[in-house]
Amino acid sequence: MSYMLLIVEQPGERDVDAEEGQRRYEVMHAFAAGLDSRGLLTSAESLLTPDETGVRVRRRGGKNATVDGPFAEAKEIIGGFFLLKAKTREEAVAIAGECPAAEWSIVEVRELGPCWDGARQD
Numbered sequence: 001m002s003y004m005l006l007i008v009e010q011p012g013e014r015d016v017d018a019e020e021g022q023r024r025y026e027v028m029h030a031f032a033a034g035l036d037s038r039g040l041l042t043s044a045e046s047l048l049t050p051d052e053t054g055v056r057v058r059r060r061g062g063k064n065a066t067v068d069g070p071f072a073e074a075k076e077i078i079g080g081f082f083l084l085k086a087k088t089r090e091e092a093v094a095i096a097g098e099c100p101a102a103e104w105s106i107v108e109v110r111e112l113g114p115c116w117d118g119a120r121q122d
Helices: 018-037 089-098
Strands: 002-009 041-046 055-060 063-068 077-085 106-111
Touching (some): 002 089, 018 041, 018 077, 089 106
Antiparallel strands (some): 002 077, 041 077, 055 063
16 A cells, blocks of 8 residues: 655744754655665655745636745645555554654655545455
């Protein structure tokens, strides 16, 4: 099964001194490398923040509308993700507990699957 670990940050959470920023960068890369060596990692990326670089797209009535960031004040932002191959939800939750970001952020575990429940093949 595929699971996504979403790194949920508070706005401004990355506003740390250079030493702490480097420490976080190194432990997150080591975590990803460890997952990869265990055959669990499909992909991992950090999202750029703040959201000034983001664009929202929605289509209504056959027409696309875009809104450039920054977006409305958010209580939380998605700072990055790890895409995993785990056998069970419990294994994915255990891996989330190993993630260094759990020390300064929240790590949310989400199972991946079809966007329409009727398409699920359990």
